[in-house]
Amino acid sequence: MYSKTIERMLLVAPWGKDQITDDYVHPSLGIYRIKFALSEMGVNCSIFDPNLAEDPHQQLRSLIGASKFDMVGFSSNHYTLPHDLSLMHLVYNLKKDMFLVGGGVECTTNYETVLQYAPPGFIIVRGEGEITLQEFCKQPVKEKVPGLIWMENGNICFSPSRPNLSKDEFIHFTRIMDWKKVPFEDYWRFLGSIDYDTNEDPKLAEKNIKTARLVLSNHCPRNCNFCSSTNFLRIASGENPKVHKILSEEALDVVIDICNAHSELKTIFFHDDDFLANKRWTKSFCELAIGAKESGKLPNDICFIAQGSVRNVPYLSPYLADLGFKLVGLGVESFSMDVLREFNKVQSESEINKAITSLLDVDVIPYxxxxxxxxxxxxxxLRLTVNESIKYLKMGASIATSLYTLAFPGAKIISETQKEGLITYQSHNIEGTPHCIQLSDKILPRDPTLREVLRRTEIRIPEILKTFFPQKKRFRSVLGPATLYAILDVIKEMELQEVDDNLKETEGILCSMD
Known part of the structure; x- marks a missing residue:
C-alpha cells in the first residue's frame, strides 16, 4: 500500500441479496453522506449499489477493472454482512494494493467478527465516518487517523478514539447533501418492476413506491434494551452522545430541495428512530411545511411518513394530519407491561392506546x-399482544411483527442472555471464499411452552402466506396479520387456549388484503 492522498473512491452499499424484494429498497443515506463529505474536499467518489445489479459480482468486477480507484468502502448491517464480505474479497482478489475500509453499525458493534472474516489489510471506520475518512484521504496512514480499527499480526489494533460529531458538524454534513445526485428514481423503477400481491389503488401504490427517506437527527437516546443503534455512537467514541437535529426551518429547506430535485416524488419518509421525540420541533416543522404548501414552495399533494415513540403522539396528531402525514410507525413493541419493562420501554397501556386512537381519529394510519x-x-x-393487535387492526391500524427479539451485536440484551445460551446463530457461506461465518440470529424465551409455540409458528407462516397470497411478492403489511393468524392456529393446535373467535377475525383481515 502507499501513503499518497486518496483521490478516487468507490462506496458500496449494504447488499441485502435474497431479502431485497421482501423489504423496501432505497438509497443508503449513510454512504451518500460520506460521498458528499469527501466530494467537498475534492475526492472523486462513486457509489455502487449491489441491490440494483442483476449480477453484483460481475458488475463490481467490471467496475473495479475499468476504474482506477484508490480505495473502496463498504457499509454493512447485521444481515447483509456475509454478502458484503463476499464483495470485499472479490475486490481484494482483483486489487490487493487497494485500500479497503468498512463502516456502519455492524462494523462498529461487531468489529471482531468483521475483521476475522474480512480480507487482509481491511480497516474499520468506527461510528460516524465523515471526518475520519476526510482525514484518511488526506493522509492514508491508519495509525495517524483517530477512529480506526484493523488487524495486524493476528492482533486487533485501534487508533485513538474520535469524538462524535458536534452539532455544527452534524448539521453541516446534513446540509451539504446534493439531493439531485441521489438517484431515487432508480429505486422506484426497481420497486415498480416487482409483482407485489396487493389490492391497492394504483395511485396509492405509486405513493408507496415513490418515496424518499430522510434522517435529520444523529441518535436515539431511548436506550431500548433490544436496540443496537442506540449504543452505536457510545461504542464508537466511548462517550455519552448528545442528540443533534437540524432546525425545523433547515428541515423544511431539505424537504423543498428534495421535492425540487425529484419531480415525481410522492412521499417523504422521516427515518429517524424517533422523529416525534421533541414535540415543539415537530409542531414547528409541521406548521412551516403547511405554510410552504399554501405558498406553493411544496407540492400540495406530497405525503409524509415518520416513526417514533408514543408519548407525544396525542399532542402532535392534529398537526401531522394537517400537513399530510399518511402513516406513523410507533415503537409499541408489546402490549404486556412486563415485556415493556424488560425492554426498558417507558410507556403505559394508556399511552399506547391514546397514541393509536389519536392517529386513527385524524385518519393517519398507526403502524x-x-x-x-x-x-x-x-x-x-404473547396472547395479550395478539389480542390487542387484532383489536387495533380491526380499527384500521397496520402492524409489523418479529416473532423473536433479534440478537443484534451491541444491544444491551445480548450481554444479558448470551451466558444462558438463549441466543441462536445462523451459518452463512461467504460466496467466493471457503469461509462460513456464524452470526447471532434471535433470542429464545426461557419459557419452554412459548418456545414451542414460536417454533411451530415459524413453520406455519409460509403455509399461511401461500394460502392467502399465492405466487406473488407481498408488502410487509400483510406479514404481520399472517403471523398473528399462524400463532392463533398453533395455540389452538396445542390446545393451550380458546382462540376460535380471534382466528375468524384474523382470517377476515387477511381475506380483505387478498
Missing amino acids: LNLILSSPDSTVDD
Missing part, C-alpha cells in the same frame, strides 16, 4: 412495530 417474545415472556404475554 405498530411489535416484538412478540422476549427472554422472560410467556404464552400469556
Whole structure:
C-alpha cells in the first residue's frame, strides 16, 4: 500500500441479496453522506449499489477493472454482512494494493467478527465516518487517523478514539447533501418492476413506491434494551452522545430541495428512530411545511411518513394530519407491561392506546412495530399482544411483527442472555471464499411452552402466506396479520387456549388484503 492522498473512491452499499424484494429498497443515506463529505474536499467518489445489479459480482468486477480507484468502502448491517464480505474479497482478489475500509453499525458493534472474516489489510471506520475518512484521504496512514480499527499480526489494533460529531458538524454534513445526485428514481423503477400481491389503488401504490427517506437527527437516546443503534455512537467514541437535529426551518429547506430535485416524488419518509421525540420541533416543522404548501414552495399533494415513540403522539396528531402525514410507525413493541419493562420501554397501556386512537381519529394510519417474545415472556404475554393487535387492526391500524427479539451485536440484551445460551446463530457461506461465518440470529424465551409455540409458528407462516397470497411478492403489511393468524392456529393446535373467535377475525383481515 502507499501513503499518497486518496483521490478516487468507490462506496458500496449494504447488499441485502435474497431479502431485497421482501423489504423496501432505497438509497443508503449513510454512504451518500460520506460521498458528499469527501466530494467537498475534492475526492472523486462513486457509489455502487449491489441491490440494483442483476449480477453484483460481475458488475463490481467490471467496475473495479475499468476504474482506477484508490480505495473502496463498504457499509454493512447485521444481515447483509456475509454478502458484503463476499464483495470485499472479490475486490481484494482483483486489487490487493487497494485500500479497503468498512463502516456502519455492524462494523462498529461487531468489529471482531468483521475483521476475522474480512480480507487482509481491511480497516474499520468506527461510528460516524465523515471526518475520519476526510482525514484518511488526506493522509492514508491508519495509525495517524483517530477512529480506526484493523488487524495486524493476528492482533486487533485501534487508533485513538474520535469524538462524535458536534452539532455544527452534524448539521453541516446534513446540509451539504446534493439531493439531485441521489438517484431515487432508480429505486422506484426497481420497486415498480416487482409483482407485489396487493389490492391497492394504483395511485396509492405509486405513493408507496415513490418515496424518499430522510434522517435529520444523529441518535436515539431511548436506550431500548433490544436496540443496537442506540449504543452505536457510545461504542464508537466511548462517550455519552448528545442528540443533534437540524432546525425545523433547515428541515423544511431539505424537504423543498428534495421535492425540487425529484419531480415525481410522492412521499417523504422521516427515518429517524424517533422523529416525534421533541414535540415543539415537530409542531414547528409541521406548521412551516403547511405554510410552504399554501405558498406553493411544496407540492400540495406530497405525503409524509415518520416513526417514533408514543408519548407525544396525542399532542402532535392534529398537526401531522394537517400537513399530510399518511402513516406513523410507533415503537409499541408489546402490549404486556412486563415485556415493556424488560425492554426498558417507558410507556403505559394508556399511552399506547391514546397514541393509536389519536392517529386513527385524524385518519393517519398507526403502524405498530411489535416484538412478540422476549427472554422472560410467556404464552400469556404473547396472547395479550395478539389480542390487542387484532383489536387495533380491526380499527384500521397496520402492524409489523418479529416473532423473536433479534440478537443484534451491541444491544444491551445480548450481554444479558448470551451466558444462558438463549441466543441462536445462523451459518452463512461467504460466496467466493471457503469461509462460513456464524452470526447471532434471535433470542429464545426461557419459557419452554412459548418456545414451542414460536417454533411451530415459524413453520406455519409460509403455509399461511401461500394460502392467502399465492405466487406473488407481498408488502410487509400483510406479514404481520399472517403471523398473528399462524400463532392463533398453533395455540389452538396445542390446545393451550380458546382462540376460535380471534382466528375468524384474523382470517377476515387477511381475506380483505387478498
